[in-house]
Amino acid sequence: MFCKICKNANSSSVWTTTGLEWLKEDCIERHIKAINAKNSDQLTIKEGFMQQMNHNQALIICCMRNVYYLT
Structure with missing residues (x-):
């Protein structure tokens, strides 16, 4: 699983480099909250x-x- 938003932002996180095969729901929720915080403007x-x-x-x-x- 990769994140298109992180790829477009040239982030070097696990969401863009190796991708993830599985995640806990709370990890995805934290990532979504971080993305929404970035778009708070x-x-x-x-x-x-x-x-x-x-x-x-x-x-x-x-x-x-x-x-x-x-x-």
């Missing part, structure tokens, strides 16, 4: 939606300003 669904909504609102306001200017 990702936004949650709610945060991403709010950020996109704010971006769309800014575009609408800009377009409305152009319309007001042209009229």
Whole structure:
């Protein structure tokens, strides 16, 4: 068993070098938690939606300003 994420990150752990034939469930859970901690800078669904909504609102306001200017 190999880890694609670790391979892409050029890690030199057992997940990329020799691979594993079997693992205890807690070892896999620890590895997944480590991967998730590394991706902690990702936004949650709610945060991403709010950020996109704010971006769309800014575009609408800009377009409305152009319309007001042209009229």
